[in-house]
Amino acid sequence: MEILSLLGSGMLVALQPLNLLLILIGVTVGLFIGAMPGLGSVNGVAILLPITFLVPPSGAIIFLAAIYYGAMYGGAISSITLGIPGASTAVATTFDGRPLARQGRASLALVTAALASFVGGTVANVIFTAFAPVLASVALSFGPPEIFALMLLAFATFVGLGGDDIPKTILSICLGLVLGAVGFDQISGAPRLVLFDITGFLQGIGFLVLAIGVYGIGEMLWTIEQSRDEAESTPPKMTARGMVADAAEATRRGWRGTAIGSCIGFFVGILPAAGATPASLMSYGVAKMMSRNPQDYGRGTPDGVAAPEAANNSASTGSMLPMLTLGIPGSPTTAILLGGMVIWGLTPGPRLFIEESEFVWGLIGSFYISNIAALIINLAFIPVFIWMLRMPFTILAPMIFVLSVAGGYAATRDMFDIWLILIFGIAAFVLRRLDYPLAPAVLAIVLGPIAEPTLRQSLLLSQGDPSIFFTRPVAGPITVIALILIFLPLVKLLQRGRKADKTT
């Protein structure tokens, strides 16, 4: 009960005219920042941090959190309409959002994304409100072995999917892992895989560079090739009645993904070092695995849009938890928010909840309000985004190209990345023609750099003994599940072979 009254007073803080105004502005700005390829919540929050000196600290963090929220909603928009991930957190949204758009169902995909984001955010808010202090200790109990086990599970969800060509999936994962290993080794500090001694490789290959290459340039080439002998996708229409129908369909065909994404997103979000990008990719994998029709994934199913979108919103709330309860950022964006709190004279850390209770609860209250505001504003803008899609592809294709290159440059301000984007784009097109799935490579470049150091830290902890992944109470079960998932398809394959033997 005490929590409810704290939450109530927090919401009152968030509903003060100034704060409400900040929420509305923040969400709208965030929506557009998120929709711009290359610019994500990290950039938005970093750029707008200084503006917050004009308002009191509680208003400032509410504003920044609103941007964070808005950006999570916005990332889906360009993923769906243009096929370029608006932010790293929305890469998984392209897997099914883009096919839906190509079928002329962009409005369904956008409505699904908005609703799933809302549910994900709300579920996370409720869990956050009720269990914040308990969950903080859960986050702390995740050491290197636990995080590695979790990463293994994430890979397993991608390998263990029936339907796909498993050797090709594994090859794709390996490709991503190799690309993720380029640059400095965290443990020894030595440079690795610096191809042709090009210094650009020393900085590593950014995840967004690969994602924009594969989904921006690669997708554009693919569409150009496809549309040579095929009519263009049906121009999507947008009416109020259509939107209601879409909402109903989104609920019917996307609730499963939403539920999975909301839960997984939150728990991955509270873990150190993870954040919304791995959360959305993992949720997509799990949703596909648990689905009765896994073959629909990647061809345009609302569940495939709902899972990552619910997850990235849920995870962004989740990653606030270690920030507020422990003073440790759970994602790059919260790291900047944490800096903001120092600026405003607050000491982040275990005592913040007690000493700055009004600030903390005002922020939590604002999560709820921001989430509602983001949903309404996002739905209101959907017709505008749909209108963009009505442009003929001859106009869209150059636009996608420009946005991909500009977005790639905006992220790192390095020309080298642009060349990489172009190379990855062409390579992705070729691989796709050869039927290689590319999502696993994208997953691997995100998770590889988390998995590898934790693997090595774990083995250092155990003096090289791999049983550390099985004997620890949390890591053990996760590792076992992951291994079962990895070997399940192999067993099935053998069984099928045996049956085939019997019949002959």
Added chain:
Amino acid sequence: MSITKRVFLTMSCAGLLATTPMAALAQDWQPRRPIDFVIMAGPGGGADQIARFIQSVAERYDLTNRPLVPNNQGGGSGAEALLHLNNTSDPDHTILVTLNSFFTTPLRQANLGIDIQTFTPIAMMGVDPFILWVHRDSGITTMDQFVEQARSMNGEYVMGGTGTGQEDSIVIAFMASAYDLEVTYIPYDGGGAVARDLAGQQVMATVNNPSEAKGFFESGDVVPLLAFSDERMPGFPDVPTLRELGHDFSYYNQRAVVGAPGMSDEAAAYYQTLFTQIYETEEWQAYLESESMSPLWMDAEEQRRYWETQVETHRALLAQLDG
């Protein structure tokens, strides 16, 4: 319109003014773009906190006409950040918050081709001491207990710190050899992650800076045992120093700001003035005190000489580590 004109005038006059004293020019040069404020460490660690605090002071007093935009480049024990500065196409708008890996990383990786003497000294904001921390639940409260515990575990005593060859590993290696201990060292990508994993008891001890461990110290989760400073710290009057215990060793992490190689003198003068202003604010002085840092103000020439001596000191320390 007036701004463009002024920039244009400044630029066209720059040649004519080449002989005027630098101080006068410092008033004229202004950043034209957001300043790339590179941090040599991941988010949450000591260097990161300081960079963000500096940024906040600059914002509060509106000291810059373009914002300082923090940019974490923690990879490769800071090599990523050093290369970023070395290769930047815009040295006048690129500055770096450094740690001691500014000295150690170029030593350990000569192939990077980084010569720190080409960098531009800007300001020494202070030096950060190291403290040995254990978790409260270990029951250890004194150095003697720590040594006894670590020895009894035959090399399985686990300590966490930043990357191999970086500050934490140097301090731990020295302590281990001074007390004849064998420990397992787990490298992390930043002090923030190290602090978290001590609080979560994933590692048994760390040598975090006071600022990194502060939150968990105040909540009582971690216990300080030993300071690596020259004298006892005002914030930790009961914690003995390694010197008191008879070992001639102290170690600090520098918190300095440097400019990219090739920065123009005008820009360097601008940043030197800027960071002097920041250094002298009440906020920065209070921050030094609350985070138990020591002041070590130096001008540009003194900084260059300091770099030389630090490179030699670290060369010797690293040789000891490897030997």
